[in-house]
Amino acid sequence: MSFSKAKLGARFGACSIIAVVAMGFVGNGSSPGLLGLPAAQAQNIGQRVVSGIVEDGNSAAVAGATVFLKDIKDKTIRSYTSDAKGKFRFAQVNMAEDHELWAEKDGKKSPTKTVSSWDARKEFETELKIK
Numbered sequence: 001m002s003f004s005k006a007k008l009g010a011r012f013g014a015c016s017i018i019a020v021v022a023m024g025f026v027g028n029g030s031s032p033g034l035l036g037l038p039a040a041q042a043q044n045i046g047q048r049v050v051s052g053i054v055e056d057g058n059s060a061a062v063a064g065a066t067v068f069l070k071d072i073k074d075k076t077i078r079s080y081t082s083d084a085k086g087k088f089r090f091a092q093v094n095m096a097e098d099h100e101l102w103a104e105k106d107g108k109k110s111p112t113k114t115v116s117s118w119d120a121r122k123e124f125e126t127e128l129k130i131k
Helices: 003-025
Strands: 048-057 068-069 077-081 087-094 098-105 113-115 123-129
Touching: 048 098, 068 087, 077 087, 098 123, 113 123
Parallel strands: 048 123
Antiparallel strands: 048 087, 068 077, 068 098, 098 113
């Protein structure tokens, strides 16, 4: 099948118009388009709370353990001392960055856990077992 240059130009012109009109139906991210659908947005913008409990090998709460939260990208470390019930809490943790979490006491350390930027939970709760 052969097309003349005029027919081919008309076809591409019509496709261009359809594409431009369709973009108005979707939206630009800050406001929805005609269909009410927002454009795709970045995931996990905001802050979360990372909390939990520190336990020993027998699942007993460990008071006075130092819990560390390390930002993997910029290497900053925050720390918190677990309370009498072994609980800890970090507020205002950037959801857009990955973090490592672990606890230490008396020369013993828990395995390191990762708090992923792909995890959409606003409240991340976990237990850290010191061995």
